[in-house]
Amino acid sequence: MKFSRHSPDRRDFLQHYVLGTAAAGLAISSTSHVSAQTVASDAEPEITNDVDVLVVGGGTAGHVAAIQAGRAGAKTLIVERNSQLGGTMTTGGVAFPGLFDAWGRQVIAGIGWELVRESTEMDEGAFPDFAKVPQRHWQNQIYTNQFLYSLLAEEKCAAAGVEIAYYEFPQTVTKTDGGWEVECIGFGTRRLVRCRQIIDCTGGAEVVGMLGFPRLREDVRQPGSFLFKLDTAHAPGREQVHRLYVHGADSTNSRTATSANLAGRKSILEKVRKEGKRLMHLQPETGFRESYRIEGETVVTVNDYTSGRVFDDAISYAFYPVDLHTKTGVKPKPLKPGTVPTIPFRALIPKGSRDIIVAGRCVSSDQLANSGLRVQASCMGMGQAAGVAATLAAKAGTTPLEVPLSEIHSLLHEHGQIIPGQG
Numbered sequence: 001m002k003f004s005r006h007s008p009d010r011r012d013f014l015q016h017y018v019l020g021t022a023a024a025g026l027a028i029s030s031t032s033h034v035s036a037q038t039v040a041s042d043a044e045p046e047i048t049n050d051v052d053v054l055v056v057g058g059g060t061a062g063h064v065a066a067i068q069a070g071r072a073g074a075k076t077l078i079v080e081r082n083s084q085l086g087g088t089m090t091t092g093g094v095a096f097p098g099l100f101d102a103w104g105r106q107v108i109a110g111i112g113w114e115l116v117r118e119s120t121e122m123d124e125g126a127f128p129d130f131a132k133v134p135q136r137h138w139q140n141q142i143y144t145n146q147f148l149y150s151l152l153a154e155e156k157c158a159a160a161g162v163e164i165a166y167y168e169f170p171q172t173v174t175k176t177d178g179g180w181e182v183e184c185i186g187f188g189t190r191r192l193v194r195c196r197q198i199i200d201c202t203g204g205a206e207v208v209g210m211l212g213f214p215r216l217r218e219d220v221r222q223p224g225s226f227l228f229k230l231d232t233a234h235a236p237g238r239e240q241v242h243r244l245y246v247h248g249a250d251s252t253n254s255r256t257a258t259s260a261n262l263a264g265r266k267s268i269l270e271k272v273r274k275e276g277k278r279l280m281h282l283q284p285e286t287g288f289r290e291s292y293r294i295e296g297e298t299v300v301t302v303n304d305y306t307s308g309r310v311f312d313d314a315i316s317y318a319f320y321p322v323d324l325h326t327k328t329g330v331k332p333k334p335l336k337p338g339t340v341p342t343i344p345f346r347a348l349i350p351k352g353s354r355d356i357i358v359a360g361r362c363v364s365s366d367q368l369a370n371s372g373l374r375v376q377a378s379c380m381g382m383g384q385a386a387g388v389a390a391t392l393a394a395k396a397g398t399t400p401l402e403v404p405l406s407e408i409h410s411l412l413h414e415h416g417q418i419i420p421g422q423g
């Protein structure tokens with residue numbers, strides 16, 4: 001059955017279904033059934049994959065990178081240590097992606113926008129008018145239904161032929177003549193991945209760290225936030241929920257992440273007791289703003305960012321105020337009218353590396369530039385560019401930096417992305 005946005009069929013169906021189940025005194029879930037696909041090798045924990053592109057981390061940047069690589073014809077595997085796609089957008093609950101527009105026009109489109117648009121349309125949500133310049137930057141963020149978003153992201157991966165491996169993460173990464181051998185581990189699973197290119201979308205550039213390439217991390221990092229709601233039910237795609245700053249939150253390893261989750265949940269429990277309100281919504285983990293960034297072939301400085309420097313090798317626009325959260329909160333510093341920063345391709349390449357690209361908040365940048373670059377539309381723009389570059393490099397048997405920029409731009413354009421200086 002196909003439902004359009006305002007389809008009467010859809011309303012009839014929902015009404016009938018809800019009334020029917022209420023009358024029968026049944027929960028909706030008890031009437032629904034689905035079978036998981038049989039996993040051929042479930043008795044055999046050793047699995048081998050030969051792929052063109054391995055994406056590690058299926059978060060904001062990662063699922064876009066994987067969908068792009070799959071659509072461009074690369075055999076693609078995505079390994080995600082959590083249980084769903086979307087990362088900070090879905091598991092962290094930060095489901096208000098920004099910013100796809102700047103100064104009255106759309107500046108980031110492509111696969112990320114396709115997903116945000118389709119999930120918002122399906123959810124009968126609202127879109128800002130990109131032709132109007134808002135008074136405050138956050139007015140043009142799009143309230144997205146995190147649950148629907150992750151379902152659509154999985155559907156688009158399947159349609160692009162991308163294989164998904166949840167609950168797994170790389171344990172060793174070894175360079176080979178043709179690319180990499182990556183041993184991944186999950187419960188009951190050991191997977192050997194032979195791939196030509198890796199895209200590290202782990203947020204904190206974990207694969208880059210395992211390989212020993214240089215990374216940057218501040219002594220004092222921005223706090224993370226736990227998202228929750230007291231008193232009234234959460235309406236996904238319609239509102240922002242409550243946030244609790246978790247100072248010192250860092251996604252660098254399982255110990256730091258555990259510590260952030262424990263501190264956040266303990267504080268929320270105290271709040272519930274103190275305020276005597278019902279806990280109506282709680283995300284499964286802390287949203288992490290900052291940990292490691294790579295030191296790339298180019299490091300974007302705050303000066304580059306605030307001056308709107310158009311890099312020769314720009315692969316995406318980015319748009320957001322400089323937005324550094326500290327112990328005392330955040331005072332966003334808006335960009336000057338007309339300024340639209342760009343992201344250079346070389347900021348996605350770990351310095352001195354071959355056959356590995358990053359995308360997402362770990363982009364090579366100083367802390368202040370990163371506080372603006374890290375937002376979701378920009379992460380999606382980087383993810384799509386990384387997917388294109390990894391695919392072209394895998395096909396040509398070369399490394400991403402040796403792929404002609406014109407080919408990267410042309411394939412990005414073909415897949416709906418806006419190229420800085422060209423549109």
Ligand SMILES: Cc1cc2nc3c(=O)[nH]c(=O)nc-3n(C[C@H](O)[C@H](O)[C@H](O)COP(=O)(O)OP(=O)(O)OC[C@H]3O[C@@H](n4cnc5c(N)ncnc54)[C@H](O)[C@@H]3O)c2cc1C
Nearest residue numbers: 057059060061081087088098169202225287360361375376
């Ligand atoms: C509280 C908060 C509020 C924010 N507000 C906004 C906002 O209003 N608008 C906006 O646009 N942006 C906002 N941001 C910024 C934005 O959400 C993030 O910077 C962005 O989502 C990061 O995307 P990413 O792909 O780099 O990382 P993530 O989305 O975090 O994805 C990383 C993924 O990698 C997985 N992973 C990590 N390590 C491994 C491993 N070793 N193996 C396998 N998988 C791994 C993780 O499980 C995760 O799924 C906010 C961020 C936070 C935390």
